[in-house]
Amino acid sequence: MKLTTLIGAGCALTFAALASAGGLSVGDQAPDLSKDVSWIKGESVTEFQNDHVYVLDFWATWCGPCVRAIPHMDELAEKYEDEGVTVIGVAVWPNDRMTPTAEYVKDKGDDMSYTVAADIDGAIAKKYMEATGSNGIPTVMIVDREGVLAWIGHPMAGMDEALAQIVAGTYDIEDAAKESRKIAMLAEKAQPLKDAANAAYAAGEWETVVSSLQKLAALDPDEYGGYTIEAFKIMLTKMENESRAYGYAKEMINGPWAEEAQALNAVAWLIVDTAGIENRDWDLAYIAASKANKMTKGVDPMVLDTLAAVLFGQGKVDKAIETQRKAIMHAEADFVDQLKPALDKYLAAANEG
Secondary structure (H helix, E strand, O other): OOOOOEEOOOOEEOOOOOOOOOOOOOOOEOOOOHHHEEEEEOOOOOOOOOOOEEEEEEEOOOOHHHHHHHHHHHHHHHHOOOOOEEEEEEEOOOOOOOOOHHHHHHHHHHHHOOEEEEEOOOHHHHHHHHHHOOOOOOEEEEEOOOOEEEEEEOOOOOHHHHHHHHHHOOOOHHHHHHHHHHHHHHHHHHHHHHHHHHHHHHHOOHHHHHHHHHHHHHHOHHHHOOHHHHHHHHHHHOOOOHHHHHHHHHHHHOOOOOOOHHHHHHHHHHHHHOOOOOOOOHHHHHHHHHHHHHHOOOOOHHHHHHHHHHHHHOOOHHHHHHHHHHHHHHOOHHHHHHHHHHHHHHHHHHHHO
């Protein structure tokens, strides 16, 4: 299941229009990069050199998951430094509220040692993200030693394995291209359902939105299963039907979401964090969060953060404090500051009690 609608550190969700693929896929020659970016750190890449591998990490400073991926991208740059691999962080989709990319990279210093570039007027986002139908960040694209786009995906979804094979020369680009074409064909079938969902969303026709999202998930659960989370959110917020939403979530927790830690965590967080809910099902939230925590072996800071919030909602303040401290202990430095306010809240409640 790909949770394509998940965003942010708290696993908040949003519904967004999804672009169809624009003609670029695995197996195609990678478009020129140099003319459409400004180079912020490291040597500029004027062209994709033969016998060289390029890891393009599309990111933004406002994107929590992108920021949390930086240490790993840094590790990869160091690991493959002598094997003809260049890691490039390509900043895309800027907004007025974010920390400016150049300022952020300067503050990171040696903790972000690889090359960094910033998109100019959306040109690279159009050439790469829009052209491949990639709708979220972080997205990594790997260009092989022949200048061919060899891999596209989330950095935590097989990137390391693919990169190792590409560097070693054992990667099967033909099989990868076939799989990419298969996904493109699937995307073509899915597009009418996405269009229907987006049109219904704009019109406030929530039953049609939910129906379209569920049909998308049924079309291919692995590729589009994440839209069932969005269906749950629509039921809970837009339709304001808590009993229906919770009943649906209980059914899904014992079915498609049973082995999906991200889905379980998202459900729990929606119950915890969504404004305007009259009755929060804390028992359901706990079941989902505790399952997610068990599946992630109790070391995922986002999941621990959610579980702590659920425990606090249940009135188990001491357990919430203990769990939030674990979340902080396992978090990267950039994420710690986002977790501390919740701990302060729980500690204040304990002192008042």
